[in-house]
Amino acid sequence: MNGIYFSGNGNTKHCMETFTKATDGRAVSIESLEALELLKTESEIALGYPTHYSNIPSIVKKFILQNGKLFCGKKVFIIVTMGLFSGDGAGLGARLLKKQGVKILGGLHLRMPDTIGDVKMLKKPMSENTAIIKSAEQKIAQTAAAIKDGKYPKDGLFFWNRLAGLFGQRLWFIPTAKKLATKLNIHQNLCKACGKCASICPTKSITIKDGKPVFTAGKCTICYRCANACPERAITLLGKEVLEQCRFDIYAKSL
Numbered sequence: 001m002n003g004i005y006f007s008g009n010g011n012t013k014h015c016m017e018t019f020t021k022a023t024d025g026r027a028v029s030i031e032s033l034e035a036l037e038l039l040k041t042e043s044e045i046a047l048g049y050p051t052h053y054s055n056i057p058s059i060v061k062k063f064i065l066q067n068g069k070l071f072c073g074k075k076v077f078i079i080v081t082m083g084l085f086s087g088d089g090a091g092l093g094a095r096l097l098k099k100q101g102v103k104i105l106g107g108l109h110l111r112m113p114d115t116i117g118d119v120k121m122l123k124k125p126m127s128e129n130t131a132i133i134k135s136a137e138q139k140i141a142q143t144a145a146a147i148k149d150g151k152y153p154k155d156g157l158f159f160w161n162r163l164a165g166l167f168g169q170r171l172w173f174i175p176t177a178k179k180l181a182t183k184l185n186i187h188q189n190l191c192k193a194c195g196k197c198a199s200i201c202p203t204k205s206i207t208i209k210d211g212k213p214v215f216t217a218g219k220c221t222i223c224y225r226c227a228n229a230c231p232e233r234a235i236t237l238l239g240k241e242v243l244e245q246c247r248f249d250i251y252a253k254s255l
C-alpha cells in the first residue's frame, strides 16, 4: 500500500516508510508534490500523522479539506503516531475523511518517542526511546501481515476512543494548542539567523527579514520541527529552554 504522511520530526515518516515497505508500497510526504500525484492515481492509500493533544495537526486537516474531491471514493488506512496516548487520533482523521466520501479501512496507533524537547517531564533515556521504536516496528510488521490476510486494526475508531480523546485531552488542551500556534519563541540572544528554521518550517511560518527571524502566527502547526533542528537551540514553544532535541534521526543512531 502506498502512503502519504506528515511528520514534524521523523517519527511518522519512519513508521509510514516501514509500513509501506512491508506492504509493497512507497511513502511520500504531504509537503511534496508527489502526494497529490499519489492521491490522484491510487484507489487505496495510507495516511499518517502525529497526534497533537489528541488532535489532528492543522496542516493535515487542511490537506484533507483542500483535496476532498481527490479523496472522494478512496479507501484509506490511517496511521497515527503518539508519545503516550491518543484516544481517537485515527478517529479524527476518519471522521473528516468520511465527510469527503472516503471508506475507512482501519486505524493504527503507534507509540513513538515524544518530540516536545522543552518539557523535562516528557524526556526519557535513549535506551527507552529505542525500545519504544522497536516495539512500534514490531506492531507495524504484525499489522502488515494481518492486512495481507484482509484484516485491518481499528485503533482509535470506536466511540469510546472518541470520548477518551475528547475528555482525556481535547477539552483541556484546545486552548493551549491554539495559543501555542501563535506564540513560537525565537530567543534573539541565541539565534544566529542561519535561516534553517525558515527553510524547514512546513507551513512557512518563519522568514528571515533584515538578518532576523520573524514568526508569523496563524499557520503554525506546532510540530516542533524548528525547535528540534535549530543548531543554536534558540526556539521554544511550551518550555523556556530546549532540554533535548527530539528527532527520529538522532534516535535512529542507537537502533
Ligand SMILES: Cc1cc2nc3c(=O)[nH]c(=O)nc-3n(C[C@H](O)[C@H](O)[C@H](O)COP(=O)(O)O)c2cc1C
Binding pocket: 006, 007, 008, 009, 010, 011, 012, 013, 049, 050, 051, 052, 053, 054, 055, 081, 082, 083, 084, 085, 086, 112, 113, 114, 115, 116, 169, 222, 223, 224, 248
Ligand atoms: C505539540 C505536540 C502535542 C503532542 N500531543 C500529544 C498527545 O496529546 N498525546 C501523545 O501521545 N503524544 C503527543 N505528542 C507527541 C507526538 O505525537 C509524537 O512524538 C509523534 O510521534 C511525533 O511525530 P513526528 O516525529 O512525525 O512529528 C505531541 C507532540 C507535540 C509536538
